[in-house]
Amino acid sequence: MLKDHANVLGAISASGEIIGRKKLQKMVYIAKRLQFPFQEKFQYHFYGPYSEELTLRVEELCDMGFLQEVKEKKGGYIQYRYALAEAGDEFLEHVGRPDAALQSVLTNMNDKSSRFLELVSTVLYFEHLPKAEVTEKIFTLKSKNRYTVEEVEEAYTYIASLREQAPLS
DSSP states (O other): OHHHHHHHHHHHHHHSOEEOHHHHHHHHHHHHHTTOSOOOOOEEETTEEEOHHHHHHHHHHHHTTSEEEEEEEETTEEEEEEEEOHHHHHHHHHHOOOOHHHHHHHHHHHTSOHHHHHHHHHHHHTTTSOHHHHHHHHHHHTGGGTOOHHHHHHHHHHHHHHHHHOTTO
16 A cells, blocks of 8 residues: 555656646556556546546645645636655655656656646557547547647657656556
8 A cells, every 4th residue: 555655656756746636647647557556547537547546645645744735726726736745755765766767757747738648648548449549539538628630649659759768668
């Protein structure tokens, strides 16, 4: 159990700070699909793959004082920022930090927008289907996002580049 908590803490530690719950969900899902050691179960939801387990784990880490969650009002919605608390940093000193490959992948993903990571995670979720069907699903399920064919191609290219960084995939 604590190993799974440590993995989530390590992801946030490697990223420095993650802005947005959706972004955190997508980063963990993508890392899991790249065969990094995340155990959370995901299902398809409004914004792509979503894990209730991950949401509960983050809440527990905040309650334990290992993770800082800052709520900011942004127009008509609340945005959440996640960063390691001092107790979380001390905990990671004892259980170990993420390896260099995972740190590299997470840092890379954290530089991307949550909109793009939503697209990437959706492509990965339906990756078992032919590319044309994946593209059609994206245009149907994500019509409000107005993704272009070029963005879908960019997502596939990005996934390939992440897989090169992830020695386990």
